[in-house]
Amino acid sequence: MRKLARHPAPVDSMVYPRYSGIATFLRLPHIRRPSQLDVAFVGVPFDTSAGYRVGARLAPRTIRYCSSQVRIHHPTLDLTTHERIRIADYGDVRTTPFEIEKTFGWITEEFDRIHAAGCKTIAVGGDHGITYPILRAVAKHHGPLAIVHIDAHTDTFDTQFAHKLTHATTFRRAHEDGLLIPDKVVQMGIRGSLFYPDDLKWSKEHYRIMPAPEIHGRPMDDVVAEMRRIVGDAPVYFTFDIDGMDPAYAPGTGVPEIGGLTSWQVMQIIRGLAGLRLVGADLVEVSPPCDTNDLTSITAAHILFEIAAAFAVSARRGDRGGRATRSRPRAARTSEDAGRGGPSRGSARSRRGEPMSAGRKGGGRAGRR
Numbered sequence: 001m002r003k004l005a006r007h008p009a010p011v012d013s014m015v016y017p018r019y020s021g022i023a024t025f026l027r028l029p030h031i032r033r034p035s036q037l038d039v040a041f042v043g044v045p046f047d048t049s050a051g052y053r054v055g056a057r058l059a060p061r062t063i064r065y066c067s068s069q070v071r072i073h074h075p076t077l078d079l080t081t082h083e084r085i086r087i088a089d090y091g092d093v094r095t096t097p098f099e100i101e102k103t104f105g106w107i108t109e110e111f112d113r114i115h116a117a118g119c120k121t122i123a124v125g126g127d128h129g130i131t132y133p134i135l136r137a138v139a140k141h142h143g144p145l146a147i148v149h150i151d152a153h154t155d156t157f158d159t160q161f162a163h164k165l166t167h168a169t170t171f172r173r174a175h176e177d178g179l180l181i182p183d184k185v186v187q188m189g190i191r192g193s194l195f196y197p198d199d200l201k202w203s204k205e206h207y208r209i210m211p212a213p214e215i216h217g218r219p220m221d222d223v224v225a226e227m228r229r230i231v232g233d234a235p236v237y238f239t240f241d242i243d244g245m246d247p248a249y250a251p252g253t254g255v256p257e258i259g260g261l262t263s264w265q266v267m268q269i270i271r272g273l274a275g276l277r278l279v280g281a282d283l284v285e286v287s288p289p290c291d292t293n294d295l296t297s298i299t300a301a302h303i304l305f306e307i308a309a310a311f312a313v314s315a316r317r318g319d320r321g322g323r324a325t326r327s328r329p330r331a332a333r334t335s336e337d338a339g340r341g342g343p344s345r346g347s348a349r350s351r352r353g354e355p356m357s358a359g360r361k362g363g364g365r366a367g368r369r
């Protein structure tokens with residue numbers, strides 16, 4: 001398989017131990033120029049729209065350091081993500097802990113800028129409120145989106161304490177704005193006690209809900225096949241609220257619910273995304289202060305690795321946000337892709353806004369971190 005030249009490379013963990021250096025997502029370089037990237041990890045440290053236990057504002061930092069553990073090669077997909085796609089840690093979006101609307105505006109602006117440069121995003125929250133302003137930006141560039149949503153909760157309330165913008169109203173707002181394709185939305189892992197008997201009514205009327213008990217009772221191949229059928233060839237956004245997993249695997253979250261998905265079930269769902277027209281993803285609701293021995297952040301780090309690998313597989317489609325070109329198995333990326341140049345293109349200009357070393361031209365550069 002052909003490797004693309006000048007891909008940003010992570011720090012070599014067999015040369016520089018994983019407990020050393022400044023932590024970035026998956027030890028990737030910190031690059032703030034989206035035009036140099038196919039996919040960017042973006043931290044969104046914000047939890048002011050969370051309705052119960054907070055702390056998710058601390059997740060991007062914590063997951064960064066926990067992600068140093070993760071290695072670079074995917075064993076079952078047999079790929080090294082950063083050799084397939086240009087991927088890096090973009091850093092964090094600007095936020096303020098005191099204003100939801102203003103922060104959401106900043107989130108939309110910044111994700112708009114990233115996607116306008118042809119770069120897709122994997123956001124690391126933050127509470128689930130952040131997904132709505134991200135979807136505003138992603139849908140602007142890719143059109144209405146299919147949504148694969150893992151969560152204990154549907155997050156489709158109209159209001160919460162009379163507020164329209166909270167982590168439990170995300171998909172209602174996105175729906176009203178026409179950012180979603182309603183019959184291509186699947187909500188997986190839904191469960192738990194309700195405030196009122198008709199809490200799930202709206203979601204059931206508009207989306208395909210796969211409650212956790214249904215998933216537990218079906219073979220995962222079957223579940224994943226249905227998910228892929230629902231999404232079809234539409235541009236798809238994957239949003240993962242860590243509370244979709246059982247608290248045994250992910251206790252560090254604001255609103256834990258028992259009876260959730262196992263890490264293995266979640267991994268099968270994410271591996272099932274590989275090859276779909278992925279245009280964005282997020283992982284939200286990890287709350288380090290609610291965690292036990294970093295278990296949830298470590299789990300989240302491994303999940304990010306899985307998500308990035310799915311993006312790497314999908315990139316084989318040669319999809320530029322246009323028509324899908326299904327089944328081009330193992331096809332190298334197109335010459336058009338390769339010709340777009342790596343991080344060294346634009347030299348001096350491109351270094352601006354890169355406080356840490358970006359990319360690796362020689363073996364030693366990465367080691368500075």
Ligand code: MN
Pocket residue numbers: 151152153241243244255285
């Ligand atoms: Mn939830």
Ligand code: MN
Pocket residue numbers: 128151153155167241285
């Ligand atoms: Mn949620």
